[in-house]
Amino acid sequence: MTMAHRATRRTALSTTDSPALVLGDRDLAAPLHAAGAPVTLVSRPTDIARYSRYVSRWLADPRPDDDALAATLLAAARLGRQPAVLFYQQDDDLLFVSRRRRELAPDLRFVIASADLVEKLVDKAAFQDLAAQVGLPVPCGRVLDLTGPLPATAELSFPLLVKPLRRESSWDSASAAKAAVVRDGRQLDDLVRRLDGRHARVIVQQPIDGPESRIESYHVYVDATGQVAAEFTGRKLRTYPRSLGHSTAVVTTDAPDVVRVGRDVVDRLALTGVAKLDFKRGADGRLWLLEINPRFNLWHNVGAAAGVNIPATVRADLLGRPRPRRAAARPGVAWCHVKPDLLSAREEGTSVGSWLRWAVACETRSGLDPADPMPHLVGKLAVPLYRRIRRRPERPDGT
Template sequence: MSAAMPPGLPSVILIGGSAGALSIARSLRPRGVRVYAIAPRTSHLRFSRHSQWIPLPKAEDRQTQWLDFLMQRAGEELRGAVVIPCEDDGLELVARRRSDLERRYVLIEANDAILLALLDKEATYALAREAGVPAPRIWPVRSVEEAASLRDLTYPCAVKPRHSHRFQRHFPFHKLLVTRNRDGLLDALGLVFGRGLEVFITEIIPGPEDAYRSYFTYMDESGEPLFHFTKRKIRQFPNGCGLGTYHVSDWNPDVITLGLQFLRGARHRGMANVEFKQDPRDGQLKLIECNPRVVFINELLRLSGIDHSLLVYNRLVHRALPPLGTYKVGVHVLRPVDDFRAFRVAHRRGELSWSTWARSLLRRQQLLVFRWTDPWPTLARLGLGLRSRAVRIASRILPLRGAPDATQRWPEIV
């Protein structure tokens, strides 16, 4: 049973997100904070005992729909709630409509111009250059013809979206397009430009899956970090560029130093997760991205002893901050189904043996989502996944009218 609501404690509205947003609900609701979730029907939040799901119909323009709900249709019980965006569409909404939203709600701390720059990967790399932080080499392009004139590209390379959340409306769950040669590159660019997307070309930093390092902190109004936390990604799926399936908390001073250099150079304020990849060619950490919000792996911080969700909430409602000192290193968080999928791909490529994979799991594991005290987010999502798989199998057996031509070849999607 959740704790009784302390009088006057503001509610929280989570906008979007899934596992990261669920971590917030599981941190705050037992402390008596009522948590509302504006999230898709498939979100973990819909099924959790720690959140009250707000069903909205599927919409092409989610930001307009969310703004209409928050400003026109939300009940008076939500007035004064803390709004925490848990995905990029929510961040963009706050950054662009802060003056409207703050008339009714408490909003996250941020420099909105920097928020919008961090949502633009090309602008993010420009901020890295200004801060003296190494980053992958990129080639800004605005047309297929412009790309065709480039003579210094190296392959493989990738077509990367400037705005990931817009790209994923057309290519769900994918971060970029990998191309192996010039023809593939021009085909990929024709595909994305035809959908009105803004992209650039980037080199691919080589190296194994566990070369990804991340720094988490919260920058106050004076540009000082409220805490330091680092972690390493062990595996991910899709392999090469996907969501982490196996993570471990660590303490990496080099990642902290470079992460702070980027954030201070960018004049960032508020939540921050800076991801790097170590380049085996020169040993340097290269900036991959910076997420100024709660991310998918937020639960790892809480399990390690840094309650990031409570920090964000207490800071915004002017309550005492939770302990932010030392944390446990060596905490492993696993997504078992997707980790097995990542292993299968690596095994087929000859990169990972059964014995090496099994040995990597012979330690105390924490699951990212499943909890005995709140099992339905996992069980319901498992049921939805099985249903989706059954539909895919049926579609192969019984071809659907209007289904895409299976013989049509697109550039590799990662």
């Protein structure tokens, strides 16, 4: 029996309870599984998360055909006897659910911010305007139009932090980091050349000095009545690349000022649903709001391990069940993405032995995880074989 068949066969073995349909990865499946939800993962065929012990069933994600994805989700929801709850993890997933909410809502249960707010939070130019309108503590910034001449150097105050308006793969070909710092007009011109016309506009902001470990976050679920149902705070430990990179190690914290500022931002925006608010703490201790992501994310795995399971609380509300007991998250609970975090730790001068002792003590992990080894094994063995077969040219007889 192939691994793909094994993944499908688990459907028959799973509980008849309300399924959690997950547009996401293992870090979202884990807290739902911990709450007793049978997880149906919707992802690419090469996604190794489908082999996780936290996943009961797998469905192929047919995107870029959004119509087909909607049909897949609705068919899965109508198949079961219990109502299905939908979870979404990336920006593309968020926008799909938001823009299709009327079509999906009759058969799927989910929480999501208002359609207008979702669009404004995903687009960094619209978010900059929104922040100015409601008085959010964001760094000063402006949008640069790259289709015409750039502003004169004298009009710009270097250094500048340059970010795409949306997270897109086309940015990755120009920068390994999520953003880029340019210190003069020459560096800005060089970045524009590397973007090679793939971005018509970017946003530039005054950077907040300090390492990525000064980035702190507020995680919240606001219910339909506007009340905070669950919340916790955290801080980045490392990213890869080390500057402006993607998170490789994070830890929960006890930060009352992050909670206070986070709640104020949520109130100003009348935000409901789930959200992650990223702040950077300046040298003077002031919290600067960098972005708001109104979707589920990897932090919900470590949050659940710390005692605040936001996906489980959302699911309980949508199914009309009692919520998990509300408690403060335990500070110091860690998550790491094993391979890139080792690279980041080595770059900062940490020995392999010291890092390994720390990683073994982590409560949650992505990548190589002894508690859930199958995705890693499949990634090392089956996925490369699958890709080679897909690239193999057909024989003359068509076989």
